[in-house]
Amino acid sequence: MRTMDAMNAMDAMDAMDRESAADCGHKPDTILETRSLVKRFGAFLANEGISLSIRRGEIHAILGENGAGKSTLMNMLCGMLVPDEGEIRFRGRPVRFTSPGQAMEAGIGMVHQHFMLIPALTVTENVALGMKGRSPLFRLKEACAEIRRLSERFGLEVEPERLLGDLSVGQQQRVEIVKTLYRGAEFIVLDEPTAVLTPPEVQDLFRVLSALKAQGKTIIFISHKLQEVQAICDRVTVLRLGRLAGTLEMKDTNPAEIARLMIGRDVRAPVRTGAASGTAVRLRVEGICASERGVPLLRDLSLRIREGEILGIAGVDGNGQRELAEVLFGLRGRDAGEIRLEGRELDRPHPRLMTELGAAYIPEDRHKEGLMLQMSIAENLIAKQYRGKRFSLGGFLRRRRMRACAEESIRDFAVRATGPGHRVGGLSGGNQQKVILARELMLHPRVMVAMQPTRGMDVGAAEYVHRRLLEAREQGCAILLISTELEEIMALSDRIAVIYKGRLLETMDREEADLDRIGLLMAGVESGA
Known part of the structure; x- marks a missing residue:
């Protein structure tokens, strides 16, 4: 369990890390660097030669089209994927994480777009669940007190005793942030943090992020909303087709320029x-x-x-x-x-x-209602027509027609995938949405x-x-x-x-x-x- 003494000790270690990094030529204000990172999935090159530098205590946006490689890059930083080539340096030292737990122990945490919380448990139980070396029956009162201190320190307004299922989406997101802080994170990745928030909740989140920044935390902000990025971020790094397209100071750019960098043309x-x-x-x-x-x-x-x-x-x-x-x-x-x-x-x-x-229907939740994630693009595209003569004959699927239809849709809708057999669950969220749109428009x-x-x-x-x-x-x-x-x-x-x-x-x-x-x-x- 993180106590205030432990957090103070970590601050002292940070100071030592800065001194050590300065001695070996590492810039003191840089907390994380990647050098020529490469990640492949079979023949698919998701990240190619990514080199970037993140400053300590900044809010840094990572932007790019769907399938540009943002999630792959973040998953390597957070230990969910291991790079095939290249190096990650954290606090001036090379690191190689093989699990999220290792990344968290080093001080890197991630708040996913789809929260990893259990509605039937309290806030404290959710935050403490899975702590290394702890029994489920460990001292919850101490954990509750520590969560309350973190909430007050960073203006999170989280009530430790409340049942998670009773909280709004915005409040649940703050619980996820508390969870990373409780585990000692100094570097926090937020994946599409405003995607499911109301406008007032977005403003509450920005207030929290400003408080985290003011106390030296480093935030990675992944988003598609350029106006929000401009409002809260210090710098922005853009990925395009798995490569680094550029890093800009936010004060020197604007949404139109960022959009051009993302897609290679004016929007x-x-x-x-x-x-x-x-x-x-x-x-x-x-x-x-x-x-x-x-x-x-x-x-x-x-x-x-x-x-x-x-x-x-x-x-x-x-x-x-x-x-x-x-x-x-x-x-x-x-x-x-x-x-x-x-x-x-x-x-x-x-x-x-x-x-x-x-009638056609594009549902709100593409994972639960819109797609069969374990099935291929081709299978998802015919999900509403597989009984008809176009794709079925004598009770058997017409595989060639399925493939031809999927190839046409992948081309027309610019779906970034290896082909019709690509599993839909392996696509980025935006490409999944394109598959749904293609399927529904096929119905005319x-x-x-x-x-x-x-x-x-x-x-x-x-x-x-x-x-x-x-x-x-x-x-x-x-x-x-x-x-x-x-x-x-x-x-x-x-x-x-x-x-x-x-x-x-x-x-x-x-x-x-x-x-x-x-x-x-x-x-x-x-x-x-």
């Missing part, structure tokens, strides 16, 4: 043609109500979407967006209300029926529900997804776009509705939409209130 804003919508209403929802264990989730919700129209649903995450999508596709029951797809009333919609009727849908379609995607990949959604719109598809990214909603939507606590407060045409007005509605402040 183009989505180009919307004139009004593409016709008069036919493809999807109509009237008076939908849904609840769970007596708690209302959707309240008298009504909407309509015409052919060739994108209706954007704006709102802070957790206000009924997921429940709306699930009700529409029959993944959740409803208490009241009516759903009509091209005039046909759907008493009991279910996913297969919706697909047969020409008449209606699409797209929930968080670019979550976790880099600017280049998000640009591509936006373009394909607009192409579907121009071909007459009626799209319900659900996103917590207000810029995405404003860029793509023909009309915008704001959801708050399961109700649609107001729907407006894109031309009359005002960011201040939408922001107030997202906070529950209706017009005239």
